[in-house]
Amino acid sequence: MSKKRIINNIYGFPLRVFLLTSLFFFSFLFNGGSISLGAANSLPLASLISKMQETYDRTRDLKANFVQEVALKSVGRTEREEGILYLKNPKRMLWDYQKPRIKKLVVNPQKAWLYIPEDRAVYVQSADQIFKSKMAIRFLSGMGKLREDFQVSFSETGAVDRDGNYRLKLIPKAAGLGTDQLNLTVDKKSYQIIEGGFTDAYGNATRIRFSNIKVNNRFDDRKFDFKVPAGVEVFNMR
Numbered sequence: 655m656s657k658k659r660i661i662n663n664i665y666g667f668p669l670r671v672f673l674l675t676s677l678f679f680f681s682f683l684f685n686g687g688s689i690s691l692g693a694a695n696s697l698p699l700a701s702l703i704s705k706m707q708e709t710y711d712r713t714r715d716l717k718a719n720f721v722q723e724v725a726l727k728s729v730g731r732t733e734r735e736e737g738i739l740y741l742k743n744p745k746r747m748l749w750d751y752q753k754p755r756i757k758k759l760v761v762n763p764q765k766a767w768l769y770i771p772e773d774r775a776v777y778v779q780s781a782d783q784i785f786k787s788k789m790a791i792r793f794l795s796g797m798g799k800l801r802e803d804f805q806v807s808f809s810e811t812g813a814v815d816r817d818g819n820y821r822l823k824l825i826p827k828a829a830g831l832g833t834d835q836l837n838l839t840v841d842k843k844s845y846q847i848i849e850g851g852f853t854d855a856y857g858n859a860t861r862i863r864f865s866n867i868k869v870n871n872r873f874d875d876r877k878f879d880f881k882v883p884a885g886v887e888v889f890n891m892r
Contacts, residue, residue, distance in 0.1 A: 699806065699807065699808060702820065702822075702840070702845075703806055713743065713869050713870065714742065714743060714869075714870050714872075715740070715741060715742040715743065715869065715870060715871050715872070715873045716739075716740070716741045716742075716867065716868070716869050716871075717738065717739070717740050717741075717866075717867070717868045717869075717871055717873075718738070718739050718864040718865065718866060718867040718868070719736075719737075719738055719739075719864065719865045719866045720736065720737060720738070720739050720749075720862055720863065720864050720865075721734070721735075721736050721862070721863045722734070722735045722736070722737075722860070722861070722862045723735075723860070723861045723862075724858055724859070724860050724861075725858060725859040725860075726858050727856065727857035727858055727859075728856070728857075728858075734754075735751050735753060735754065735755075736751070736752055736753040737749060737750045737751040737752045737753070738750045738752070739864075740873060740877060740878075742873050742875070742877075742878060744763070745761070745762065745763045745781065746761065746762050746763070746873075746875065746877075746878040747759070747760075747761045747878065748760050748761075748877065748878055755770070755772055756770075756771050756772070757769060757770045757771070757772075758880070760878060760879070760880040761781060761878065762781065762875070762878040762879060763781055764780075764781050765778060765779070765780060765781055765880075766778070766779045766780075766781055766783075767880040767882075769880065769886075774885060774886050774887060775886060775887050775888075775889060776880075776882055776886050776887070776888055776889070777889045777891055778888055778889070778890050778891065779890075779891040783891075802827075803826065803827060803828070804824040804825060804826055804827060804836075805824070805825040805827060806822060806823070806824050806825075807822070807823050807825075808820070808821060808822060808823070809821035809822065809823050809837065810823065814842070815839065817842070818842040819839050819840060819841055819842045819848065820839065820840035820841075820842065820845075821837070821838075821839055821840075822837070822838045822839075822840065823835060823836070823837055824836040824837075824838065833852040833853060833854055833855070835852065835853075836850065836851070836852045837850065837851045837852065838850050844867075846864070846867050847864065848863065848864050848865070848867075849861070849862065849863045849864065850862050
């Protein structure tokens with residue numbers, strides 16, 4: 655496989671989708687947290703949004719297990735992956751993929767590394783390219799305001815799912831996110847975001863479920879650095 659093909663298509667998962675997914679869920683996981691609000695069927699939408707924003711402002715870092723499924727339209731296949739996500743505000747994240755293949759996406763304010771041990775390859779990019787979206791930089795800098803950037807409503811098919819968890823629909827007010835709708839599920843007891851989904855401009859549908867969410871772990875910034883192992887080929891992406 656050519657270098658160009660490798661860079662643009664990693665195990666059938668387009669790199670642009672990988673990075674888009676990272677930005678979306680980095681942004682919205684920081685809106686999760688412990689909120690005491692009462693019964694789901696009596697909570698006004700405005701109250702839920704306000705509490706989510708308050709939690710965003712208090713959250714310094716986050717750790718969560720995740721299961722990610724991406725339905726790739728171009729090849730008619732769904733990729734399922736599992737791992738652990740680490741986030742720290744501002745602009746630091748580590749997606750540690752453990753199944754079915756090991757890979758890591760490490761991002762800090764300076765650089766982004768996508769490491770695939772099986773290929774003995776790491777793809778390096780300036781963080782400026784990752785954070786070039788105005789919408790993304792607002793969220794990742796801790797300044798995101800849901801009601802300013804999105805039209806937020808309960809899902810058209812019901813405010814809660816069969817387990818009583820909240821279901822939200824977010825429509826971007828401006829272009830630049832690569833999708834026209836985000837769907838979030840918020841736990842009815844902890845009020846953490848436990849699931850999110852969107853379809854990108856290429857028709858690929860992404861769904862991520864989170865569990866074992868822990869906030870304010872006091873992660874050291876060094877956790878979000880990456881040292882290239884010996885014998886690994888480095889591809890500089892433009």
